[in-house]
Amino acid sequence: MSEVTVSARVWVSQRDAFTFPEREVEAVMARPDAALCFSGGGSRAMSASLGYLRGLTKQGLVDRVRYISAVSGGSWATSLFTYYRAGARDDAQFLDLGLDAPTDPGTLSLDALGAELPAGSMASVITSSLRDALFEAIREGGEQNIWNRAVAKIYLEPFGLVDPQKVLAPCLDAATRDAIRARPGNAGVPGLEPDNFIFPRPGRPFLVVNACIVEPDDTRAFAAQNPISLQCTPLYVGSLQPLKIRYAGEPFGDVVLPMGGGAVESFAFGGEGPAQVQSGELSCVPTNPVNIQARQTLEFAVGCSSAAYGAVADELPILDDMRQYTPTLPYWPVREGAVPETRVFDVADGGVLENYGLLAMLQRRVPKAVVFINTNTPIDLDYVPFAEGRHGKVKDKLDVYLVNLFGVEQSSTGTDLQNNTVFTHAAFKALVAALQAKRRAGGPVVVRQRLEVQANDWWGIEGGWSCEIMWVYLARLPQWEAKLPEDTREAIDEGDRAIFKKHLLRNFPHYKTIAENTGTLVELTPAQIRALAAMSEWVIESSADELGEFLG
Template sequence: MSSGSFTAALFLSSSNPPASLIPSQITGNVGVCLSGGGSRAFTAGMGQLQALEALQANGASLLSQVVALSTVSGGGWIGIPFTYLPSSQGTDATFLGLYTEPASLSLDIIHATPSGIGQQINSGFSISEIALTAIHLATAEGVPWNMVWQTIMGLTFLQPYDLFSPGTDDAPTDLFSYNTASLTQYVTGPNPSLDSTMTDLVAQPTGQRRPYLISLCGLSVSVNGVHGLLAPVQSTPIATGVLSTPPGATDINQRPVGSGGVASFAFNSTPTASSSGTVTVQQSRQWSLTDILGTSSAAFAQDIINKFNEWKLNPVQFQAELRVHSPAVLSKLTKAGMVHNPAGLLSAPGGPATIATLPSAVQDIIPVYDYWSPLNPPIGQTLNPNQFTDGGSLENTGVASMLSYSNVTRIVAFINTEHPLAQATGGPVQVDGSLPPLFGYQPYSNGAYTPYGNGEPIGKGFAPFQFNQVFPSDAFADLQQGLWSASGSGQHSAAAIYTQQLTTVANPWFGVPGGQSVTVVWVYLNYDTAWYDAITDPFVRVAVDFDVATHHFPSYSTLKTDLSATQVNLLSNFASWIVQSNAATFIALFS
């Protein structure tokens, strides 16, 4: 971590559209999107990345030919550390875990602790344990409440792979870039004082090439006095910012947002001077992977607040959960070197007085950072920090962000949802609520899909999605029916995979140009009896049946953040099998 004055490049979208940010050595036109969805999306993403590395075309793995990887929330929990995995931390196989054909699954295999990152959510990661971790970090270690969630994400998914380096104040001390060339060009060349700062660079494993990372979070904005809206912030290896120009959107300081970004290390800063494409900024520390991982999945801050308020109403429950969960929480924190004050709450009896001091509103713990538009840096002005929130609270598929890159014309969209496909008698096919807004419709409500606009009232909680349309409305029914038919029309007898040929609708909110012809392979997380039928071990079948009956496998609740080793193994293998058993569909994209 370095504080001081630094020089950073500005990337105005008018002269540096998103596609121009991708380094020239990354070629191709296929993008992959990993949707949000907490631990379910994280685990399914493990299997999906496994499969894309296993499948081959043109003499190389499919994944090594992907030009960009768009992640949201839980999809980022796997996509971000995978993108930056240091060579010292093992191979992709050890990180993602090994795939097992359903016919070869055994109890030993499905009950084994996952070999890679999957084990990070097996212990100390329930909502209660996360809330207790937050209490310890804030009350015993002094982590600001608005950095607690990001810190927990860094400890869980980054620090085990040397991608989160907390300082004495537990704040991140690292920055990130694409490779040594981009580091020199945009970071250390203009700022030699950053030479000694720990830097995370995109992995370069032998025989593989990582896609260009696009991580989405939301910036709280208002339009014409209407609050509660979100502008898309992309964090990438080169630049970070609102790369689009959302019409009429202003931040907490009533300043217009968007029109580009700044060299990623310099995000969350105060501009002091600007000249010909560069800006001088004042920073207390650099923008880090911990920040992008945490902001992209910050919706869970509300679940932490809900747990706090539950405990305030029931101190006996708080005491009981403290006794039950504190050993696992303290063990995890101690292993991470985050117990500088052993006399903190988790190692001493808590009580009503302690509970009463906890935050009671999500605004108290939501991430806040300094934001300004590169189009008109507010030189010498004092600004209030802005609130940032989960990318999935704006657009949970990652597709809209991907379409802002005009060189991407083929997309694999993994929709790792908790909502199985369904259809009531005489009603429309019900799909995950993230899909209808891409076609101009509100999520399913009261038996119908209502379009945005035309004077139609916007349903409760649906306002942030109103600017998400990137495809023609008349193509939505085709997607619904295509997924439904592919899955066996309610029988769940085959993979819910459907390929659509679409033409984009211009979307200034996300910076998507209109009139582009794109191919989208939608992969909808849905049960498939063909996988179950291929399992030969009767005891494994019983384990699957039990998980379907008790936890709705594979559609685990997003609030179920702690998946057991068995659940991680079953879901990652299932998600990988879905892709590998439909190999021709994916290989065709790379022809």
């Protein structure tokens, strides 16, 4: 599409405060002020999220939250759940709900688990080869879009969410689309036809897909340098907290750049910035001319939210050749008055910065959140917090993204988690003890916790208020496994030793994010998908009363 100018709304943070645009939308604000947060974790997270969504839908709990916030594999699942418009007739087909009764563990023999997945179900796309899709995208060219195009081919195309002939931009609803098209200067603009917009399905919570902006594309610094949150919604896209960030690696030394500061309507995000932004009162934000070269699409949001390899390529110089495939974005920081220059930035998986989508909810002061931690790290029952000091090794003892929320400074390859502290050390000790107790009991690892929120200037999170979190931690569940047929129990217990089994369940439920199965990238087998989704659904079914009371 050639460059055009459109009239788009721009929301500016004022004095480190930001009124989130969805608060103007009556249908959003009428929903209970609570969130479901689905972590990243590739196809493992997508399969677990499928089971959670299945259980939540059967229990009617999706209707009792305002937000869904998701990262990476969690965003694959929740974006499809929010937007799908083809491939499946309804939620019963899409989620493979079957009967109203929960999935009976006693029916999950290896043959039943390994049966062909039903067409039109979310599960059916988790078996598709991302490797093949990447090779196809490479052959087609367009370097920086390769990852996003491959992800779209696998996950979005079967459900009518990409179209090679037109841009499809997320939009809140038909009324919002019509208002956009009716603005002076937008009439007749290519790419603003009625069918260039896609809407959430009726009754869905407000979706926030979390990616991050890593660094200027020309720095070549081989490090995730103070990545900042990039939040993609049906109404707007942006990095909300105004910051100044020093980036290393410029040919002529370091550079300090203004970043963040607001949001732009989703359909207009991703191009050159306007010369000026005039915000005025946030309750009546005027429209602003915005040049667009590349339209924000669901393909962009879902692809960037899961582009974990991009940050790894930035961190490890030996992988520099991969940088040519890192998603990039023309980005301009939002400021009142004159707008700083537009630069091209690398964009990456939201898990480079924060893997749960929880901090985006705390920015909004959401008082209740259910956080699904779909990790590949089992709970270490012998772990004692701070036994080795504040910086004591936590890796392989508990999910690394969880510990950083409580000021336990840990990191892993390709991440920068240093700015994520929002809870106290004392609360962390209590949480670890509760998680370990639940794990020992053998049932769902579901822990409810009231937490005092600590101020976090990097994220723009206010302190001095309390929230309630229900942590749902992925783990082996002996109570559920005891209900399985013998052959399935054996396949889980034997793990890597079961090399001659027809349907392998090694590493269950903590499948590797990459290359769980030989010769693959992220795809899983029908047996692996069904087993994990069924267990996750059982967690919701077994915790239905507790979840219902929590969400009110």
